[in-house]
Amino acid sequence: MSNAFGKGHKLHLIDGSAFIFRAYHALPPLTRKSDGLPIGAVAGFCNMLWKYVQDSKGDMAPTHVAVIFDHSAKTFRSDLYADYKANRPPPPEDLVPQFPLTREATKAFNIACIELENFEADDIIATLACQAREAGGEAVIISSDKDLMQLVGDGVTMLDPIKNKEIGPEEVEEKFGVGPDRVVDIQALAGDSVDNVPGAPGIGIKTAALLINEYGDLETLLARADEIKQPKRRQTLIDFADQIRVSKQLVQLDCETPLDFTLETLELRDPEPETLLGFLTEMEFRTLTNRVAEKFEVEAPSVPDTPAAPQGEAAAGPDWPEIDRDGYETVATEDALDSWIARIAEAGAVAIDTETTGLNEMTADLVGISLCVEAGSACYIPVGHVSGGGDLFGSGAKSDGQLDMDLVLGKLKPLLEDAAILKIGQNIKYDWKILARLGIRMTPIEDTMLLSYALSAGDGGHGMDALSERVLGHTTMPIKDLIGSGKSQIGFEQVEIAKATPYAAEDAEVTWRLWQMLRPQLSPNRVTTAYETLERPMVPVLADMEMAGIKVDPEHLARMSNVFAQKMAGLEDEIHELAGQKFNVGSPKQLGEILFDKMGLAGGKQGKTGAYSTSADVLEDLAAEGHDLPARVLDWRGMSKLKSTYTDALQTHVNADTGRVHTSYSITGAQTGRLASTDPNLQNIPIRTEEGRRIREAFIATPGHRLVALDYSQIELRILAHVADIPALKQAFRDGIDIHAMTASQMFGVPIEGMDPMIRRQAKAINFGVIYGISGFGLSRNLRIPRAEAQAFIDTYFERFPEIRAYMDKTVEDAKRDGFVRTIFGRRIMTPGINTKGPAAGGARRAAINAPIQGAAADIIRRAMIRMPAAIRDLPAKMLLQVHDELVFEVEDKAVDDLVDAARGVMEGAAEPAVKLSVPLVVDAGTGESWAAAH
DNA sequence: GCTATCACG
DNA sequence: GACGTACGTGATAGCC
Structure with missing residues (x-):
């Protein structure tokens, strides 16, 4: 550094936090194009800095400059007065990630960037201004914050960066009615509602100025308070003297902030074009990048539309020591x-x-x-x-x-x-x-x-x-x-x-x-x-749902367990009799040996382990051939499943303290963005069979409350219609037509009215199958029709809706090229097996086709869940469960309708504003005293 | 600890 | 032409 800061030197102190907030509120919520990172405040901040750099060349030119930031919410003032700045709301969510970027921006402009723990930016500014003055130089504070006006005086001025107007002693007196040296007295009396400085009740700036001008300064005023003529004012000053003194401490800026650098280090440096342009390019500020490049007379680096994405994990970490x-x-x-x-x-x-x-x-x-x-x-x-x-x-x-x-x-x-x-x-x-x-x-x-x-x-x-x-x-x-x-x-x-x-x-x-x-x-x-938007905000939402839990009636479950146990015992006897011997019905191995070795029924071995398959598929085929034993085993298995997994196990999950069942949702459990529920899994409670459905009767609302279940109607098909851009499907959804009947009508040329339920059922199976990456084999097995027939259906389907084939091909192509697919909300799902050859390739392809659809549905309900707490805040209701396309709430009787309205509104609008779907989202609602009744 | 089976969307 | 065959999960029981 050439010479010490002193006479003839001019120090500019920029109030960085004020810059940020002004930039944030002045600009629309811009986001970085490539990844949606909120960037508006950084953009405004950079524009302001650039303008400042340009403007401060000629007469105004500083010799030294620094941008000063607030470091954290807590400062030494919180110790003086616990409620200091307690009224201040937290910064907006999309501003928070921009704070560190503004520091980076400052450094990119080659300007000193200063912040200090436990001290407000104002204190650092005060200290630096004092130091500059004492050294015989000048300080200019770039800010219009009234709290800084106490610093104005010999060698220290302020500059309002919006009005580009100097703030000197006259301007301060105009605002406070006193000179800069008495500003803190005024603030101590008047207080500040924004910073939660208490001051003296009933005394504002005008009255404060009157009093200070009459008595000279605050201490004199307080000492002679009994001389004040107005009784109320007199009493206030006497009663609140301590509070006023604390207020003064709060507003008095600290000129003794411990700084570990000298003024010389703040000497003005020109920005280095490469560094600055590098930062601006990374932020994807096209206009400013060009403007800066022009000024430096260098070629503007191009801001790519989609920056190359380095795949996989970072190659090498920072220079860290070994973990010890x-x-x-x-x-x-x-x-x-x-x-x-x-x-x-x-x-x-x-x-x-x-x-x-x-x-x-x-x-x-x-x-x-x-x-x-x-x-x-x-x-x-x-x-x-x-x-x-x-x-x-x-x-x-x-x-x-x-x-x-x-x-x-x-x-x-x-x-x-x-x-x-x-x-x-x-x-x-x-x-x-x-x-x-x-x-x-x-x-x-x-x-x-x-x-x-x-x-x-x-x-x-x-x-x-x-x-x-x-x-x-x-x-x-x-x-x-x-x-x-x-x-x-x-x-x-x-x-x-x-x-x-x-x-x-x-x-x-x-x-x-x-x-x-x-x-x-x-x-x-x-x-x-x-x-x-899809991961991080889920944490508190899910935590609250899990802690709320859902009420379960253990006695209902116990009764059902007993019924199942009796029926199973009866079936077991029957099965043993049919088999001609006793064996463990629950052992697939033993059952296979009975069926295929002893009884000699047809049915081959199953791959790896060499064991016979006794899956429901196989048993159903045997039962259809008229064999009683497999039919009884199917019944037994149904009972066994319900008893062991549900009626028995669920009872053990009732929390002793709350009397409720608290599941745990895994946010990363499924690859597609769906949640997974564990301990217990409440996402697979039976519903498809009458007996199973009765288990849902055990999930109940507390007295005076109802359970409300809201579920998205056909959400995955709707998403398919949107992303694959299928006009016929989209129109049907807009018109509210029965989508499976419409499909059947298109495929088989039959009118929707009076359609054969079998035809509709087939179309429904195809509609679902298509989401999964259908095959003739799979459909034939599902519908139990010949494979050729199934394949013919699929061919017709793709002929009628050619956009689906195009979508599937494109998705697989994307996956092969990129190694991942994305949902319309930007969720990324890796597709590791997509380029392998062999049997696994088919599965990887189908998974890649399914992921953007299932994933987008998962994104939508996540968005709804994240918005839900605020939307139902004023209702006596709690969100309890999520079952992929369904949300379950518990609400006081009186507020059921309000809850349905509020929750449905959030769910149906959940895609927006991120995505404007070309099909409506429809949510069906049900309520009742049990989960069974709410369906 | 693995496999088979079956509950859900 | 063969191969394997609908996407995504979790819990339980049997068995090694």
Whole structure:
């Protein structure tokens, strides 16, 4: 640096946060074309910076410049006054991801970018302005924020960047009625509703100015308050003197902010064309890129329409140290905890993992929390370990060396709920629920499992171990080493803390590293929108549904179990008699031997294992030939299935505390975007047979409530009509015609009126089959018609609706070329087997054809679910279940109609505004005291 | 831990 | 011309 900052130097201090918000509100919600990343505020910010750079050449030219940002919501002022800025709403959702980009933009312009933990931008600006003045130079604050006006004075002016108007002492006096040196007194008295500075009730700027001008300054005024003539005003100043003094502290900017750089480092530098153009191109700002290139007299880099998407995982990670399991810290003192919290606040992001006593989020208790803020630095905070030991009874007592759980949670809660601090987890819905049960609602969140899913659904698992292996090349410590497996398995609470720390902290560090690796891949792979709109927002929505659970009547189930048991016993006797011997009816192996060896019925062996197939298909054929035994076995199997999987198992899933059943939804369970329900699976409760359907009678509403079930009508066929652009199908849906009858009419040339139900049934089978990548063989088996006939149907179908063949061919072609297919909402599904030869190829092709359709339907109901909480917020209703095209709610009797209206509205409009479907979405609704009745 | 079977959309 | 044959799931029981 040439010489010290001083006389003749001019420092420009740009209020970066103000720039961002102005840019955000000034522009429509632009998104980056290639991936839909919200980019409006960044675009406006860059335009403003560019304009600033151009304008500040001549007379106005600064010698030094910096852009100053707010770092996080929490500052030292929150300690003075807990409610400081508490009224301020969180920034808009689509603005949050743009904050880091504005920092990058500033650096790309080669301008110093400054922020500091625990200090507001205003304090940094104040400190730098003071330093500039003391050094004998000048400072110009580029902002119109009234809170900064107290700084105006000798050597410090402000510049309103909108009006391009200088703000000097006169302008300040015009606004506050006093000179800059008394501005804080005015603000202390008048308060500020936006920042939640209390001030003195009933006193505004006008009155404050009057008082200060009369008494000289605030302290004098407060000391002589009893002299004030107006009784009410006098009393207010006496009663609220303390509050006014606190207010003054809140508005008084701090000129002593600890900064670790000198003014000289802020010396003006010209932007480097390559860096700046690189950034602008990456953001895909075409106009500004061209403008900047023109100015620099270089060729504008082209902004590609669709940037090349690097496939697969990143080749090499950052320059990280090896993972060192033995280097982790066990947090056992308050000081240590405080120091981690401070580091996290500074970093603005933390990877978090919870250890618990079990795997069920509704019953497991917290045992410890691990945190990681950077590679090589993670900790474990044990809070629930017990001294176990070999003794069966253990001591059960909390073991030494642990902080109190309430204390830890109390300290972590503000951080975990801080909108400015990102919480990163692997399958964070688990941790979210554990913490939610302890009164903490984490936000904002990121999930490495969901990142991986958005990037590469269909190509490998998304569990921590698989990801660590694939993305980081690191093998994680097996949990078995700690808790054992099988019968001798223990709970994590019984693991020695010294052994728990390496395992738990490693998980947090692996999560952190995965996030560092995966998050930057969203944009080049064009799945940012899918992740942000279809994956990440599902976490709190599903967590709330799962925690709500659904009421189940165990007695109803128990009665059914008894009935099934009796019927099964009767059938078993009959079967044994028909077989001429006793055997285990539930053993396919034994049954096969009875049927095919002993009784000598026709029916071949089945592939690999060499065992006979006794599947329903085979047994049905035998029964149709008039054999009684297979028919009885089919009946028995039906009963057995219902009893073991439903009436028996479901009872064990009723939560003792809530009396309800709490399923768990896996967001990444299906490759297409569908959810998967486990423990128990509530997405396959019987409905197709009368006996099975009665199981749904056990799912009930609490007294005074109803269950409401809403389901999309024919959603996949509608999506097919839209994406394959099939005029006949689209028109039929618009006209509300029976779609299967229409298909039959088109195929067989029969009128829709008075159609033979058999004909319609065949058309229906084809309509469904086509979504799955139909074959003559499959259809013939489904409809039990000769294969040639089935093939003829399919041929006719494609003749009538040629667009479907075109769509299928194009989809397969896309999959072969790209290695993936996409839904109309941007979800990406990898198609790994698509280019292989051999028998597997057919399956991969059909999966590729089906995925964009099933996936788009999944996207639509996800969008509906994400919007639902806000839409039904004012109703006494809860969303409980999702069954692929159906949502189940529980609502107070009186609000049933309102709920149906609200939920149907959300569901039918769920595709918009992202996609304007060319067919309507139709939602059917049913209500009742049980799930059976709601259908 | 794998296979066969069958419940759902 | 042969091959395998409708998409996506999860739970249970039997068996090794």
